[in-house]
Amino acid sequence: MVAYIVRRMLATIPVMAVVAVFVFFLLRLAPGDPAAIIAGEDATGEAIAAVRAKLGLDRPVLEQFGVWLYGLVQGDFGTSIFSNLPVGRLIAQRIEPTLALTVSTLLVAVCLAIPLGVLAAWRAGRWADRVVMVFVVMGFALPGFLVGYVLIYVFSIKLGWLPVQGYRPISEGFLPFAESLVLPSLTLGIAYMALIARITRASMLEVLSQDYIRTANSKGLETRRVLMLHALRNASVPIVTVIGIGVALLISGVVITETVFNIPGLGRLTVDAVLKRDYPIVQGLIIVFAGAKVLVNLLIDISYVFLDPRIRY
Amino acid sequence: MTGLLASTLRRMAVAVALAVAASTPSPVLAQEKVLRAVMHADVRTLDPFWTTQTIAGIHGMLVYDTLFGNDEDDRPKPQMVDTYELSPDRKTYTFKLRDGLKFHDGSPVTTKDVIASLRRWGAKDSAGQRLLSFTDTLEAIDDKSFRLALKEPYGMVLETLGKTGTSVPIIMREKEALTDPNTQITEAIGSGPFKFAKDQWVPGSKTVYLKNADYLPRPGNERPSAFAGSKIPKVDRIELVWISDPQTAMSALVSGEIDFYEQPSVDFLPILQGARGVKLMKGGKIDTLFGLIRLNHLHPPFNNIKARQAMYHLVNQEDFLRATIGDPNYYTVCHGMIVCGSALANDAGSAMMKDYNPKKALQLMKEAGYNGEPITVLFPTDHVSITPATQVLIQAMREAGLNVDAQSMDWGSVVSRRTKREPPAQGGWNIFLTTSGTVAGSNPVLHTWIGAACDKGLFGWPCDPEVERLRSAYGFAATDEEKKKAARDLQARAIEQVVYVPYGQWTVPLAFRADRLDGIVPSPGLAVLWNISKK
Numbered sequence: 001m002v003a004y005i006v007r008r009m010l011a012t013i014p015v016m017a018v019v020a021v022f023v024f025f026l027l028r029l030a031p032g033d034p035a036a037i038i039a040g041e042d043a044t045g046e047a048i049a050a051v052r053a054k055l056g057l058d059r060p061v062l063e064q065f066g067v068w069l070y071g072l073v074q075g076d077f078g079t080s081i082f083s084n085l086p087v088g089r090l091i092a093q094r095i096e097p098t099l100a101l102t103v104s105t106l107l108v109a110v111c112l113a114i115p116l117g118v119l120a121a122w123r124a125g126r127w128a129d130r131v132v133m134v135f136v137v138m139g140f141a142l143p144g145f146l147v148g149y150v151l152i153y154v155f156s157i158k159l160g161w162l163p164v165q166g167y168r169p170i171s172e173g174f175l176p177f178a179e180s181l182v183l184p185s186l187t188l189g190i191a192y193m194a195l196i197a198r199i200t201r202a203s204m205l206e207v208l209s210q211d212y213i214r215t216a217n218s219k220g221l222e223t224r225r226v227l228m229l230h231a232l233r234n235a236s237v238p239i240v241t242v243i244g245i246g247v248a249l250l251i252s253g254v255v256i257t258e259t260v261f262n263i264p265g266l267g268r269l270t271v272d273a274v275l276k277r278d279y280p281i282v283q284g285l286i287i288v289f290a291g292a293k294v295l296v297n298l299l300i301d302i303s304y305v306f307l308d309p310r311i312r313y
Numbered sequence: 314m315t316g317l318l319a320s321t322l323r324r325m326a327v328a329v330a331l332a333v334a335a336s337t338p339s340p341v342l343a344q345e346k347v348l349r350a351v352m353h354a355d356v357r358t359l360d361p362f363w364t365t366q367t368i369a370g371i372h373g374m375l376v377y378d379t380l381f382g383n384d385e386d387d388r389p390k391p392q393m394v395d396t397y398e399l400s401p402d403r404k405t406y407t408f409k410l411r412d413g414l415k416f417h418d419g420s421p422v423t424t425k426d427v428i429a430s431l432r433r434w435g436a437k438d439s440a441g442q443r444l445l446s447f448t449d450t451l452e453a454i455d456d457k458s459f460r461l462a463l464k465e466p467y468g469m470v471l472e473t474l475g476k477t478g479t480s481v482p483i484i485m486r487e488k489e490a491l492t493d494p495n496t497q498i499t500e501a502i503g504s505g506p507f508k509f510a511k512d513q514w515v516p517g518s519k520t521v522y523l524k525n526a527d528y529l530p531r532p533g534n535e536r537p538s539a540f541a542g543s544k545i546p547k548v549d550r551i552e553l554v555w556i557s558d559p560q561t562a563m564s565a566l567v568s569g570e571i572d573f574y575e576q577p578s579v580d581f582l583p584i585l586q587g588a589r590g591v592k593l594m595k596g597g598k599i600d601t602l603f604g605l606i607r608l609n610h611l612h613p614p615f616n617n618i619k620a621r622q623a624m625y626h627l628v629n630q631e632d633f634l635r636a637t638i639g640d641p642n643y644y645t646v647c648h649g650m651i652v653c654g655s656a657l658a659n660d661a662g663s664a665m666m667k668d669y670n671p672k673k674a675l676q677l678m679k680e681a682g683y684n685g686e687p688i689t690v691l692f693p694t695d696h697v698s699i700t701p702a703t704q705v706l707i708q709a710m711r712e713a714g715l716n717v718d719a720q721s722m723d724w725g726s727v728v729s730r731r732t733k734r735e736p737p738a739q740g741g742w743n744i745f746l747t748t749s750g751t752v753a754g755s756n757p758v759l760h761t762w763i764g765a766a767c768d769k770g771l772f773g774w775p776c777d778p779e780v781e782r783l784r785s786a787y788g789f790a791a792t793d794e795e796k797k798k799a800a801r802d803l804q805a806r807a808i809e810q811v812v813y814v815p816y817g818q819w820t821v822p823l824a825f826r827a828d829r830l831d832g833i834v835p836s837p838g839l840a841v842l843w844n845i846s847k848k
Contacts (some may be wrong), residue, residue, distance in 0.1 A: 031722060033729035038358070040365030041747065042479050042761050044771060045732050047365075047437065054495045082357040083516040084497050093515050152564050163558060164564045262556045262565070264518030272355070272517045272557070277725055 001305065005298070012294045016287065020072065023286040024065050027279050033057075034081045034277040068283065077287070078280035079143040087284040090269065097167040098265035101257065102250050104181045105189040110243065113193040117200020117239075118227055118309035121208060124201075132197060139194025144253060148187040148260035155183060180263075192246050199242040203235035210234075220307055236307045244300035252288055315390070346548040346847040350573035351562045352840065355555035356520040359501045359509070362437045362494060365479040367750070372840050374511030374540070375504030375522050375551065376417075377483035380408065380427070382540030385597055385775050386656070387755060388542035389475035392531065393422070393484060393504075403431070403466035409458045417508045418485055424453035429490035436494040438480035440759050443788070468796075469758050469788045475541055477757055477838040478750045489728045506530075506546040506843045520553040537844045538838040539597065547832065547846035559697070566591060568822055572847070573833075574824040577766060578697060579638050585824045594826035595670045595820050598838035599654040599755065600645055602748045603818035604633065604702055605762055607773040608811065609743050612736050614683040621811035622665060623677035627709045631671040633816040636701040644819035649794045650763050650804050652818060655755030657797060662805035666815070671713035678715065687718035689737035691745040692770070702816060718793050731772040745772075751818060752838040757787040757803050765812050775812040 036043070043051075048285035052058045056067070071078055077087035120132035127233035155163040162183055207213065209233055216226045254267035262268075267283060273281035304311045322719065354368040361373030381389040391397065395411040414806045416420035427816045428451055435441035445451075445469040453459045461470065474482055476495055481504075501509040507522035514520050530543040556562040559578035565571045577585055585591050606624065614620035634644040647653035648791040688710065692703050703719075710717045718737070722730070727745055735741040753759040764784065767776035787799035804810060823840065825833060829848050834841045 031726040031729060033732070036732055037725055038364050038366075040369075040479060041367075041749070042439070042753075042771070044439070044769065045734075048732055048767065050495045051363075080516070084358070084499060085516065090516065149560060151559070156568055157564055160568070164568045164570055165561050166554075166565075166570065182689045257434070260557050260561060262554075262558065262561050264515055269517055270558070275723065275725055277729075306439040 001302075006303070008298050009299070012291070012298075014292060016290060019044075019278050019290040020283075020287060021065075022069060023283050025061070027277075027282055028064075030277075032277040034279065037276055038082060068280070070085065072287070076313045077284035081278050082276055087280045090281060091266065091284055091288060094264060094266045094269045096169060096265075097263050098254055098258070098267060100167070100170070100181060101188065101254060101263060101265060102176070102182055102247075104185040105192060105250060106243075108185050109189040109192040109196055109246075112189075113196035114200050114232075114239065116193070117197040118204055118232060120197065120201040121204030122223075122227060124205060129201075132201070136194040136198050139190045139197075141193055144187055144191065145260050146183045147190055148183070148257065149189060151183045167263045167265070183261060184257050184261040187260065188250065188253045191253070192249055195242060195246055195249070196239065200235070200239050203279065204231055207231045207235040233307070237304060240300055240303055240307060244296055247296045248293055251293070327723045333363045333576050345550060347550045347552060348548040348573065348842065348845055348847060349552045349554055349571045350840075350842065351556050351565070351571050351575065352553055353576040355557075356514075356553060357516055358497060359499065360497045361481060361483055362434050363497045365438075367479055367839060369848060370477065370479055370481045371842075372501070372504075372509075372520070373481050373483045374839055375479070375505055375842060376501050376508045376509045377485060377505045378414070378422075378544075379475065379481060379483055379540070381471055382542075383472070383475040383477060383752075383838075384538040384541035385837075387472070387539075388541075388751065389471035389564055390476075390538075392541070392544075393427075397827070403468070404463045406461040406463075406470055407454070407458060408461070409530065412457075414504055415527055415529070416504045417502045417525060417527075418486075419527075420486065421456075422484065423456040423487075424459040425456075426487045426490060427459060427484055428453060429487040430484045433485075433492070433494050434480065434482045438482070439761055440469075440473045440476055441480065441482060444470065444760065447788075463788065466791070467788050468569075468790055472756065473758070475540070476753075477836075478752045478759075481839075502529075506544045507551060518555055520555075522551040522553075524549045537832075537834045537841070539834065539838070539841065542597045546843050565698060566826065567847070569826060569829075572826045572829055573840075573842075573845075576821045577824045579640070579643065579821065580641075582640065582822070590826050590828035591824055593822040593824050594833060594835060595643075596823050597835045599652055599751050599837050600818040600820045601751055601837050602650060602698075602821065603647065603751055603754055604637065604698070604746065604748050604816040606706060606744060606746050606814040606816060607731075607762075607771075608814070609737075609741065609773050610741065610775045610799055611734055612741065613686070614678060614681050615743060617678045617681035618811065620681035620683060623674040623681065624811065624814045625666045626668055626670040626674035626677070627706070627713055628666070628814055628816055629709075630817040631814075632709070633702050633705050634819060636705045637698045637817075638821075643822065644817055647815060647818045648755075650807050650812070650815060651757065651760070651800055652751040652754040655751070657800040659797070659801045659804060660807035661801040666805070667739060671709070675714050678697070683715075685716050685718050687737070689718045689741070689743045690718060691727045691730055691742050692719045692721045693724040693727045694721050698748060699724070699746050706744070706746065706816075734774070746816075757784050757800055762813055763803065763807050765810060767806070775810060777806070777810045777812070780806050780810060780812065 001067045024066055035057055036048050039048045040050050079086055080090060110290040116132050120129040152164050155162045162179055166180060168180045213231055216230050255270055257265035258265045259271055270285050356368055356372045358364055358369055361369045366663045376395050380394050382392040383389050393410055393414060395409045397406060399406055435445035445464050447465055449462045449464045451461050454635045486502060490501060492498050506525055506527050506528045510521040510523050524546045528546055530545050535542040562574055563577055563581040566574045608621050610616055610617040638644045645653055648666040651657045690707055693699050707717050707719050730742060731745050733741045737743050747761055761771055763775035764770045765775040765780035783803040790796040790799050831846045832844045834844055
């Protein structure tokens with residue numbers, strides 16, 4: 001197992017190297033010039049050229065890549081073109097809100113979607129199943145920003161129960177922290193819940209048709225034990241896989257959700273940096289997101305060992 | 314199954330209760346008056362000279378002070394300056410600073426700081442460059458007094474020192490002012506009414522300013538008028554919250570989470586008008602922005618004056634303004650290049666602009682040698698006002714029979730692409746649209762888009778020495794009559810040469826919580842955030 005983990009960790013190095021190369025050169029291929037944006041609306045071509053030279057953007061692309069890569073291997077993501085602040089610091093400032101949002105979404109989604117999926121499978125073809133499936137279809141079909149605006153209108157503007165926007169760190173108290181996350185988590189989680197509930201239902205349906213489930217039922221075991229201990233555990237590998245795949249969904253989802261709810265997380269940082277062509281920030285963020293994705297995949301693979309004793313590495 | 318759900322919910326409730334019990338709310342800062350404002354952009358840079366972005370000017374005006382401040386009629390009034398004298402030959406200004414001016418670190422403001430700041434600003438800003446080009450000497454007499462000696466009696470000295478909008482001539486410490494103008498300063502220590510809280514700055518999210526309790530406003534409680542009058546910091550803290558989504562910002566204002574929204578989207582104005590506690594306010598006596606169509610004078614067809622003039626006949630300003638703003642209460646049709654409603658507004662040369670006539674436009678294009686070649690229009694798809702205006706132009710051109718190559722891109726790409734001088738087929742362009750502030754557009758010298766300085770000018774590179782001569786003539790006009798004549802002559806020539814095609818001007822009103830805020834001072838340029846008190 002340890003050897004497997006070490007092998008997997010080592011395998012991330014070429015993956016990250018490929019990501020680094022791609023993100024750097026794709027950004028340079030994209031149209032846009034940060035110097036022109038920095039210099040501002042009324043800047044002359046001369047002024048823009050001066051900014052470009054000062055930022056080193058007029059140097060050969062390979063030279064720029066070398067400078068960035070040299071810093072990166074030393075753990076230095078570079079400096080923001082606009083704010084002149086270290087990218088590492090900017091990312092660190094934004095990690096907490098994004099982490100809080102993704103973890104709360106994950107918790108809400110898993111805690112609600114798995115029981116819903118189990119319920120739908122258990123009551124397959126009946127009204128409970130249909131209600132869950134309607135929710136699933138809506139969850140997939142409704143765009144996140146629309147859900148967000150509707151939730152804001154109902155719960156913030158009309159009822160005044162929850163804040164429209166912003167993030168309150170947990171250091172300001174749990175209640176404001178939780179309040180600031182309720183609507184964003186629901187918005188971000190709805191598609192995720194739909195995905196997990198759908199897979200849970202499908203996986204459970206397959207398991208519930210197995211002979212050992214019939215045996216368990218005929219032995220007179222109570223339904224809860226049959227569903228949770230016998231069926232759900234054996235159906236869990238595809239569910240956990242989808243939860244892992246869904247992390248990528250969350251990463252892309254935070255970009256929209258953080259914008260709609262004005263949460264100062266990594267998603268907002270990404271959008272702003274892309275629009276401003278703040279290359280070092282975009283590069284740093286993609287590396288962080290890629291690293292997170294690789295790590296989540298590793299954790300999911302390791303979890304298989306505990307969920308299915310037949311799996312060994 | 315019900316038991317299963319109930320058990321899960323029970324466990325979640327216990328977890329939440331434990332977390333609530335474990336967390337200790339942070340102490341609330343008692344009675345602190347906080348002004349929460351959403352501006353049109355986020356503060357990204359600390360150096361107001363490094364960029365011409367308007368938000369950098371707003372940041373600069375909060376943290377730093379200026380020698381002069383222009384009032385609502387755009388007349389310069391002393392701010393840091395106590396008294397000043399002009400020699401009889403109108404060539405030498407002597408300024409004396411007010412007593413007791415201090416930077417936020419406690420050090421006194423001296424003429425060394427002033428001179429270094431003006432030199433740094435003058436190296437970057439076009440109006441500053443012009444002023445310094447006419448300057449013979451700029452020297453300190455003592456710590457409080459300095460002298461500006463001109464080579465010629467340039468009449469725009471005080472207006473230039475009081476200019477707002479972009480690249481405001483703020484006064485920084487000599488230490489920062491000696492930094493290379495193309496290198497961004499990293500400290501924001503000024504002598505203005507608010508102190509920048511660098512440790513609380515989260516670029517892209519929030520910028521915090523704390524009341525400068527030591528700030529010395531102009532004595533006598535002078536009536537605030539735009540940037541003139543006594544500046545009094547009346548709240549303990551200003552938080553510029555960056556909400557990029559206009560719908561969310563609007564909702565935050567309606568729900569009372571923010572107090573001040575500088576530029577709400579025009580689509581939401583009817584909602585804000587009906588929202589309880591919210592009030593809309595126009596920026597000042599004139600509109601705040603004007604729109605312009607810039608043609609590339611370097612390449613066919615617009616290197617031919619007839620093709621450029623043809624574009625006037627394709628622009629019905631009402632169409633553009635309805636698409637951009639919608640509500641006629643907030644826009645003005647303006648057939649001039651000096652902003653309508655300003656002191657120098659006039660109708661010289663405007664007849665050509667009033668003749669909307671697509672057939673005539675096509676005829677003129679043909680006379681200019683146009684034969685159906687594609688005309689490259691840079692089409693931003695993400696700009697709140699420029700996107701609809703560009704769509705209207707493209708439609709008008711196509712209906713007239715022109716072959717339009719509309720190249721869709723984000724605004725950031727337009728900003729980059731418009732700097733390219735190559736022919737359109739090689740990555741250049743023929744047309745882009747933009748907007749500009751009316752404060753600068755009211756003054757021939759500060760109005761950069763009316764310039765025709767060839768390679769040294771703005772994108773599109775109109776080239777006409779006569780336009781530049783007339784701009785300078787305005788700068789040397791001694792009387793109001795001479796200034797008006799110079800402005801008329803300039804506008805007539807600029808319209809004839811088609812330095813740009815205007816498509817109207819408009820105001821985006823600011824929205825604020827009238828049930829919480831008092832003392833908002835209208836300003837057509839930058840938002841004025843001092844003198845605002847919170848109930």
